[in-house]
Amino acid sequence: MYIEELPLPGVKILMPKYFEDFRGYYCETYSSRTMEQYGIKTIFVQDNHSYSIKKGIIRGIHFQNNPKPQLKLVRCTRGRIMDYAVDLRKDSPTFKKWVAVELSAENRKQIWIPSGFGHAFITLEDHCEVQYKVDEWYCPELDRAIAWNDPDIGIDWGTDAPIISEKDTKAPTLQESDVNFTMEENQ
Numbered sequence: 001m002y003i004e005e006l007p008l009p010g011v012k013i014l015m016p017k018y019f020e021d022f023r024g025y026y027c028e029t030y031s032s033r034t035m036e037q038y039g040i041k042t043i044f045v046q047d048n049h050s051y052s053i054k055k056g057i058i059r060g061i062h063f064q065n066n067p068k069p070q071l072k073l074v075r076c077t078r079g080r081i082m083d084y085a086v087d088l089r090k091d092s093p094t095f096k097k098w099v100a101v102e103l104s105a106e107n108r109k110q111i112w113i114p115s116g117f118g119h120a121f122i123t124l125e126d127h128c129e130v131q132y133k134v135d136e137w138y139c140p141e142l143d144r145a146i147a148w149n150d151p152d153i154g155i156d157w158g159t160d161a162p163i164i165s166e167k168d169t170k171a172p173t174l175q176e177s178d179v180n181f182t183m184e185e186n187q
């Protein structure tokens with residue numbers, strides 16, 4: 001597996017090994033043993049899968065607040081998305097900073113998003129499927145969103161008129177949000 005660290009500490013690209021032959025390919029898309037070889041111990045407890053019908057759909061910026069934050073390992077298995085991780089730890093030197101990575105069925109990249117970060121993506125094509133693992137169960141009372149267009153975060157989405165859920169249209173700004181991440185609790 002190839003690992004590339006991104007400019008926000010803890011956020012990385014994982015590129016597992018694909019074994020290609022005349023039939024197609026085979027890949028261990030996740031192995032705790034391989035991760036431990038890189039010094040990373042994590043137990044994932046839930047796998048998620050979303051399908052977005054159209055290009056220009058934004059989902060995010062989402063996170064689950066303390067005491068049940070989620071680490072996410074995200075990949076796109078159909079189509080192409082631009083994926084974003086935003087540092088939401090108020091005492092972090094990179095608070096409010098974000099990184100973007102294109103994930104696609106073709107490039108097979110996975111993004112590792114530690115707890116303490118918000119996650120969002122925009123579909124770059126019709127018919128995108130995104131699959132991700134999380135290390136904490138979904139907890140509706142702690143499920144949170146921040147406005148996709150919060151100027152304080154300033155994500156460059158490449159569009160002003162995305163398709164978004166009703167929940168996301170009502171999302172507060174970061175300043176209005178009750179996000180409670182800290183460097184000590186979330187890394």
Ligand SMILES: Cc1cn([C@H]2C[C@H](O)[C@@H](COP(=O)(O)OP(=O)(O)O[C@H]3O[C@@H](C)C(=O)[C@@H](O)[C@H]3O)O2)c(=O)[nH]c1=O
Pocket residue numbers: 048050059060062063072119120121137138165167
């Ligand atoms: C996140 C989640 C949602 N749900 C339900 C609640 C709701 O009725 C339905 C759709 O949920 P949402 O509208 O929140 O789905 P969506 O807007 O796709 O939310 C997702 O966005 C990406 C960016 C993430 O990082 C995810 O963690 C998650 O927040 O699915 C679960 O049952 N389990 C879950 O883990």
